Amino acid sequence: MKNSLYTIRLLALFALAAVCFADTPGPAIEFDQVVDRAVFQENNLLKIIRGLHPVAETYIQDLAPDPDFGAAPSGDHYFLGKLDLSRGVNTDSFIHKAHTGIGSLIPFSHLFSARFFPRGFAQTLLIDGAQFDRAHYDFEFVKREFLGDVRTYVINVNPKKNSGPGRFLGRIWVEDKEFNIVRFNGTYSQAHKNTFYIHFDSWRVNCGPDLWVPFETYSEESDLLYAAGLRRLRFKAVTRVWGFTTAEDRHRSEFTNLTVDLPSVKDSSEQAADNSSVESQRAWERQGEDNVLDRLEKANLLAPPAEVEKVLDTVVNNLLVTNDLNVVPEVRTRVLLTTPLESFTVGHTIVISRGLLDTLPDEASLAAILAHELAHIALGQQIDTKFAFSDRIFFDDEAILQKFRMARSLPEEEAANTKALEMLGKSPYKDKLGQAGLFLKALANSSERLPNLIKPLFGSRMAANNNVLRMSALMEKSPELQKERTDQIAALPLGARTALDPWSDRLRMAKLRAVPLLSPREKMPFELTPVSLHLTYEPVNQARAAGDQSGEPRAQETQTAAR
Numbered sequence: 001m002k003n004s005l006y007t008i009r010l011l012a013l014f015a016l017a018a019v020c021f022a023d024t025p026g027p028a029i030e031f032d033q034v035v036d037r038a039v040f041q042e043n044n045l046l047k048i049i050r051g052l053h054p055v056a057e058t059y060i061q062d063l064a065p066d067p068d069f070g071a072a073p074s075g076d077h078y079f080l081g082k083l084d085l086s087r088g089v090n091t092d093s094f095i096h097k098a099h100t101g102i103g104s105l106i107p108f109s110h111l112f113s114a115r116f117f118p119r120g121f122a123q124t125l126l127i128d129g130a131q132f133d134r135a136h137y138d139f140e141f142v143k144r145e146f147l148g149d150v151r152t153y154v155i156n157v158n159p160k161k162n163s164g165p166g167r168f169l170g171r172i173w174v175e176d177k178e179f180n181i182v183r184f185n186g187t188y189s190q191a192h193k194n195t196f197y198i199h200f201d202s203w204r205v206n207c208g209p210d211l212w213v214p215f216e217t218y219s220e221e222s223d224l225l226y227a228a229g230l231r232r233l234r235f236k237a238v239t240r241v242w243g244f245t246t247a248e249d250r251h252r253s254e255f256t257n258l259t260v261d262l263p264s265v266k267d268s269s270e271q272a273a274d275n276s277s278v279e280s281q282r283a284w285e286r287q288g289e290d291n292v293l294d295r296l297e298k299a300n301l302l303a304p305p306a307e308v309e310k311v312l313d314t315v316v317n318n319l320l321v322t323n324d325l326n327v328v329p330e331v332r333t334r335v336l337l338t339t340p341l342e343s344f345t346v347g348h349t350i351v352i353s354r355g356l357l358d359t360l361p362d363e364a365s366l367a368a369i370l371a372h373e374l375a376h377i378a379l380g381q382q383i384d385t386k387f388a389f390s391d392r393i394f395f396d397d398e399a400i401l402q403k404f405r406m407a408r409s410l411p412e413e414e415a416a417n418t419k420a421l422e423m424l425g426k427s428p429y430k431d432k433l434g435q436a437g438l439f440l441k442a443l444a445n446s447s448e449r450l451p452n453l454i455k456p457l458f459g460s461r462m463a464a465n466n467n468v469l470r471m472s473a474l475m476e477k478s479p480e481l482q483k484e485r486t487d488q489i490a491a492l493p494l495g496a497r498t499a500l501d502p503w504s505d506r507l508r509m510a511k512l513r514a515v516p517l518l519s520p521r522e523k524m525p526f527e528l529t530p531v532s533l534h535l536t537y538e539p540v541n542q543a544r545a546a547g548d549q550s551g552e553p554r555a556q557e558t559q560t561a562a563r
């Protein structure tokens with residue numbers, strides 16, 4: 001009986017699939033139109049993003065054979081810069097940041113130079129710049145496939161024989177509403193015997209009506225011979241691109257609304273008294289704090305406040321309430337959009353990096369990180385108020401890593417550690433701190449192999465040379481780190497917990513499914529994993545189509561991609 005029931009369910013599923021596809025044209029009839037539309041949309045995207053300056057971040061992990069895990073990271077490289085798309089994608093035009101250091105730049109420029117991408121790294125944003133067309137490529141229908149909620153045509157793309165070297169060779173996924181390419185995956189045809197192009201898988205997300213924005217590219221090579229076959233390359237890498245619009249674009253639309261909101265901001269009679277000197281000092285410090293935060297957001301390095309900050313605020317509030325702390329002005333939280341693991345404070349604002357947020361295994365571990373920063377605030381360790389003068393934040397984006405140094409002195413760090421442990425001891429997290437200690441052990445374990453992941457861009461180091469420099473007392477209470485146990489998760493892989501809208505920089509918590517691990521290999525603490533986005537259409541599409549002319553590029557709620 002059970003068997004027949006199972007069969008009936010399966011059939012019902014098949015029937016459903018048949019209905020889904022019945023209203024769409026068969027590939028034999030309409031396929032040429034699909035290709036023409038996809039080519040048109042790809043060239044249209046080139047026009048949209050030309051002239052924009054998104055942030056590009058590439059993180060590379062070198063791989064070495066590992067007896068237990070097949071392959072494990074043995075080194076890493078980090079790059080952060082702004083892309084200049086004003087001259088099309090044929091220009092490899094990164095602004096190299098001096099901060100990243102020569103050591104980390106050289107492998108990057110080798111890896112993502114013309115040797116591996118014929119027209120430079122920017123090519124992974126678009127398939128072939130302005131020459132993605134029928135004159136240069138052959139197209140072959142493969143199948144229909146869902147990527148998340150988005151129904152796509154899967155098409156093989158081959159360069160024509162006489163179209164020249166360095167052409168895209170692989171597969172594209174074209175969504176079937178507006179025929180945008182939402183994913184492409186493959187490599188480039190080779191010019192010479194000694195030219196090697198890496199393989200990559202590039203994903204886009206829907207950020208508005210008929211707008212699919214390049215976001216994440218995963219590359220991996222397990223056995224790439226290069227330099228005339230003398231050297232072997234083994235790595236995985238993720239490139240993220242975001243910040244297609246700026247804070248200024250977003251504020252421009254807010255300016256229009258400001259006149260409406262203004263009466264409610266006016267001083268009420270109770271508060272209308274003159275400011276006391278203490279209040280003046282606090283307001284001055286808050287001014288400096290806001291200037292720094294605004295500047296970081298303007299450089300597309302800080303996410304505009306959205307739903308993730310509410311999660312962080314809740315944890316901070318749990319710590320404040322149980323410790324009977326009343327901090328004025330109130331403590332706020334923000335997220336730095338970059339990968340290196342760090343947290344720091346700017347005045348009374350706690351900033352945590354997306355990479356750190358992604359890899360923290362649970363709320364207690366997050367509380368431990370936030371408690372350390374809250375301790376700096378509670379101890380009254382203030383930032384330099386020189387940034388309260390607006391002119392001090394007028395400098396180019398490229399200088400931002402040099403201008404804003406948030407690192408603390410060793411005595412300040414130690415005082416904050418002590419205070420944070422005291423606060424955690426009174427908090428609702430006091431019995432769950434073993435997991436936080438375990439995270440720190442995993443961090444110590446990876447710190448030598450992944451020096452660029454633990455090298456902060458702004459704040460203080462969390463670890464160095466296999467030693468944890470922050471809250472290390474928590475490790476004493478934690479269980480032993482057991483790499484072989486699948487039920488002990490000390491740290492998550494990178495990119496696991498949050499989803500980013502690359503057009504507006506808004507970040508949200510990803511809807512994580514609990515997946516039982518089959519082997520210790522699947523734990524991948526602090527590791528890069530292949531990009532696999534749950535694609536979906538922006539719900540705002542319907543709203544905007546219905547006449548919403550707010551000028552805001554995106555709605556408040558972000559619904560782009562969940563892993």
Ligand SMILES: [Zn+2]
Nearest residue numbers: 408413416460
């Ligand atoms: Zn600190």
